Amino acid sequence: MEVLGDSNNNMKAWLTQAPKLTTFRVNKLKKIEVDVLKNFLISQRNVLDTTELPDFYFLRPDCLILGPWPEVSLKKAGKEVIVDALCAAAVLRGAHVFAPGVMGLPVNSQLGERVDIYGDLEGHCKRGLKVEYTGRKLYVGTGYLKMLRADLFDNGVQPSGIAVHTILPASKLPVVNETIYSKGEVLLQNLPSIVCGWVLDAKPNECILDMCAAPGNKTTHLAEMSNDQATIIALDKTPQKAAKIKESCEIQGVTCVTAYAFDSTKCCSEESKGINSGPPFPPNSFDKVLLDAPCSGLGQRPQLVNKMTPKMIGSYKFVQRKLFAEAVKVLKVGGKLVYSTCTITEEENEGMVAWALEKFPCLKLIPAEPILGGTGLANKGLNDAQRLMVQRFGPEDNELRKVDPIYKDSIGFFIAAFSKS
Ligand SMILES: C[S@@+](CC[C@H](N)C(=O)[O-])C[C@H]1O[C@@H](n2cnc3c(N)ncnc32)[C@H](O)[C@@H]1O
Numbered sequence: 001m002e003v004l005g006d007s008n009n010n011m012k013a014w015l016t017q018a019p020k021l022t023t024f025r026v027n028k029l030k031k032i033e034v035d036v037l038k039n040f041l042i043s044q045r046n047v048l049d050t051t052e053l054p055d056f057y058f059l060r061p062d063c064l065i066l067g068p069w070p071e072v073s074l075k076k077a078g079k080e081v082i083v084d085a086l087c088a089a090a091v092l093r094g095a096h097v098f099a100p101g102v103m104g105l106p107v108n109s110q111l112g113e114r115v116d117i118y119g120d121l122e123g124h125c126k127r128g129l130k131v132e133y134t135g136r137k138l139y140v141g142t143g144y145l146k147m148l149r150a151d152l153f154d155n156g157v158q159p160s161g162i163a164v165h166t167i168l169p170a171s172k173l174p175v176v177n178e179t180i181y182s183k184g185e186v187l188l189q190n191l192p193s194i195v196c197g198w199v200l201d202a203k204p205n206e207c208i209l210d211m212c213a214a215p216g217n218k219t220t221h222l223a224e225m226s227n228d229q230a231t232i233i234a235l236d237k238t239p240q241k242a243a244k245i246k247e248s249c250e251i252q253g254v255t256c257v258t259a260y261a262f263d264s265t266k267c268c269s270e271e272s273k274g275i276n277s278g279p280p281f282p283p284n285s286f287d288k289v290l291l292d293a294p295c296s297g298l299g300q301r302p303q304l305v306n307k308m309t310p311k312m313i314g315s316y317k318f319v320q321r322k323l324f325a326e327a328v329k330v331l332k333v334g335g336k337l338v339y340s341t342c343t344i345t346e347e348e349n350e351g352m353v354a355w356a357l358e359k360f361p362c363l364k365l366i367p368a369e370p371i372l373g374g375t376g377l378a379n380k381g382l383n384d385a386q387r388l389m390v391q392r393f394g395p396e397d398n399e400l401r402k403v404d405p406i407y408k409d410s411i412g413f414f415i416a417a418f419s420k421s
Contacts, residue, residue, distance in 0.1 A: 002115055014395040018092040018171040018302045018408050024064040025189040028224045031252050032185045040180045047167055048072050054174050063194050068172040074142045077114035081105050081164055082133045085305040088119020088140045092302050094173040095236035096166045101161035104129030104153050109145055115162060117141045141169040165320040184252035189217055192393040192413030196223035199368045199415055200338045204229035206287040211264040214241035215318055216248035223254040234259040265322040270328040281330050287334045289327045293320045293342035295348050299412020317347055328360050337418045346380040354381030365389050368417040372407045374398040390416040
């Protein structure tokens with residue numbers, strides 16, 4: 001199967017790098033003090049012994065962009081901590097190293113000493129390695145050791161907490177997360193995911209269904225943009241995931257969301273007593289539906305390792321189609337359906353749009369405005385007018401429209417919008 005499209009070398013290189021910017025979604029329901037971020041960066045600047053601060057600015061009132069450290073470099077410490085590939089990817093995006101991600105640490109390590117963080121690119125490092133790892137590895141950052149081998153490997157329980165306090169990722173992104181604001185004022189969110197909320201454009205008094213909602217990052221964005229005055233129902237398959245949505249709403253002070261654990265492939269039923277009774281729902285119930293579908297996730301960056309087989313990748317379209325069919329049923333006539341994925345395969349993106357337009361004559365593709373990403377791919381089932389209505393976020397050159405570089409440097413993502421007649 002063709003996974004990476006025609007420009008595969010370019011795409012592969014792009015996918016292995018971290019985005020050059022960090023994006024926060026800003027909670028409109030809370031007041032954010034920008035000085036908190038500034039002071040946090042100043043304290044890091046002192047540790048890094050540099051003079052300039054990273055650039056930060058509001059792209060829109062609900063979207064804060066933070067750039068990399070402009071002039072900074074650290075000498076390697078000469079002592080290696082080996083982490084798994086997922087942990088390494090997180091470090092490149094500005095995270096600390098959490099204990100479960102650590103695979104190897106030299107025996108003579110001391111608390112508080114400077115260490116170089118390396119990602120294991122082969123997955124061959126045995127947990128608890130004491131000597132130098134000789135497999136393929138990538139330097140991803142530098143930090144201070146917060147746990148010793150005894151805490152990490154020797155006491156028989158899964159360790160938790162920060163094992164290495166990252167001070168500078170190899171990507172030069174600031175080490176920052178939402179905990180610098182303690183009351184849910186901001187959330188780390190990839191730029192295309194924020195755009196997805198803008199496309200759905202939740203308004204007060206609208207009745208909105210978020211079909212695949214956990215952990216609730218888009219749900220809470222929709223609630224906040226409606227000023228907490230829409231009626232939002234958020235579904236996810238398992239009770240643990242539905243609990244995550246509730247937790248996100250609590251942290252962010254959102255009250256207009258009701259979350260249920262429910263299989264959205266069955267979310268429409270003629271027998272339903274109405275949306276207030278919970279899922280399933282009657283046909284034609286919602287003004288807007290968001291289907292942020294389960295997908296192969298191949299747009300995630302950086303991807304240092306990907307173990308998905310073509311068979312696994314090809315399996316997602318089946319559940320996406322089932323979910324899509326239910327979305328069409330529960331959407332009101334005149335309503336808006338937004339379909340999105342965080343993957344790059346044409347089958348789950350342009351291919352799904354082409355399939356839906358053929359399968360549901362009541363659907364019309366509409367521009368997924370505000371249009372900020374690139375066009376849909378050519379020769380993948382959409383004509384040029386349709387390609388211009390969808391948004392594909394990636395490194396591709398777009399002969400049909402110019403794309404601001406900021407929207408080309410996040411993760412791979414796709415958004416399409418439909419109306420129902
Ligand atoms: C891309 S993630 C959603 C991310 C979420 N929209 C956000 O922005 O925080 C897809 C979600 O679909 C859920 N899912 C998969 N199959 C489902 C089904 N049949 N019904 C409901 N949720 C499902 C997964 O559990 C996963 O949480």
